[in-house]
Amino acid sequence: xxxxxxxxxxxxxxxxxxxxxxxxxxxxxxxxxxxxxxxxxxxxxxxxxxxxxxxxxxxxxxxxxxxxxxxxxxxxxxxxxxxxxxxxxxxxxxxxxxxxxxxxxxxxxxxxxxxxxxxxxxxxxxxxxxxxxxxxxxxxxxxxxxxxxxxxxxxxxxxxxxxxxxxxxxxxxxxxxxxxxxxxxxxxxxxxxxxxxxxxxxxxxxxxxxxxxxxxxxxxxxxxxxxxxxxxxxxxxxxxxxxxxxxxxxxxxxxx
Numbered sequence: 136x137x138x139x140x141x142x143x144x145x146x147x148x149x150x151x152x153x154x155x156x157x158x159x160x161x162x163x164x165x166x167x168x169x170x171x172x173x174x175x176x177x178x179x180x181x182x183x184x185x186x187x188x189x190x191x192x193x194x195x196x197x198x199x200x201x202x203x204x205x206x207x208x209x210x211x212x213x214x215x216x217x218x219x220x221x222x223x224x225x226x227x228x229x230x231x232x233x234x235x236x237x238x239x240x241x242x243x244x245x246x247x248x249x250x251x252x253x254x255x256x257x258x259x260x261x262x263x264x265x266x267x268x269x270x271x272x273x274x275x276x277x278x279x280x281x282x283x284x285x286x287x288x289x290x291x292x293x294x295x296x297x298x299x300x301x302x303x304x305x306x307x308x309x310x311x312x313x314x315x316x317x318x319x320x321x322x323x324x325x326x327x328x329x330x331x332x333x334x335x336x337x338x339x340x341x342x343x344x345x346x347x348x349x350x351x352x353x354x355x356x357x358x359x360x361x362x363x364x365x366x367x368x369x370x371x372x373x374x375x376x377x378x379x380x381x382x383x384x385x386x387x388x389x390x391x
Contacts, residue, residue: 136162137161138162139164143219148218152347152351152355156358163185164205165187166189186208202252212256214263215250215265217265218268220320221238221241222280224280242289242290246267265294267291271313298367299368309367315344339376340375
């Protein structure tokens with residue numbers, strides 16, 4: 136049986152990733168600070184063996200206890216999806232250091248802790264795949280998101296370093312880099328009045344937001360050694376072309 140650990144599994148990309156991996160036959164360890172009841176119900180309908188692990192993954196003790204529980208239940212792990220993340224929108228000159236640090240703790244330190252401890256299991260097996268959910272904000276700058284951008288740039292750097300260290304021992308590390316995705320996080324950010332749907336769709340050559348399913352299927356691809364077994368250390372944009380289109384708006388819109 137293949138086993139996958141997914142953080143941020145209660146909603147959005149994490150929840151949909153759980154459903155996609157359940158359909159592919161994975162047993163699932165679902166990690167979140169909030170209840171994963173809805174995700175559990177969805178994956179159990181797909182006949183997946185799944186268990187919820189609640190706690191703050193930036194706390195190393197929480198991670199260590201989860202590793203012990205996963206080991207006891209399934210004996211090992213094949214895939215780690217570091218999906219959990221938080222956003223904080225503020226001009227850099229107004230950013231409070233405690234807010235900056237909290238974003239780094241959740242978005243960068245926690246993935247390191249999970250990779251360290253679950254990766255140790257994979258290294259013993261000499262097989263495994265780590266998929267980090269970064270962002271196009273980890274490949275370029277987006278104003279008013281200094282903490283988020285820094286965390287995602289760091290996550291891509293961590294991904295590449297783990298790929299270099301562990302690839303020779305059978306453990307791959309890759310990242311997906313979504314553009315704007317229609318999730319609860321987007322709804323919360325838009326509620327602040329900082330951008331509209333049109334701001335996003337006008338910037339994307341494909342003219343729409345990503346869906347959680349778009350990202351989940353990219354994660355599933357990178358997780359599967361039969362499909363991506365020689366892909367290691369890569370940051371895959373899932374952004375509808377946002378990161379490659381240098382056109383100005385009128386030129387981009389003229390191609391619709």
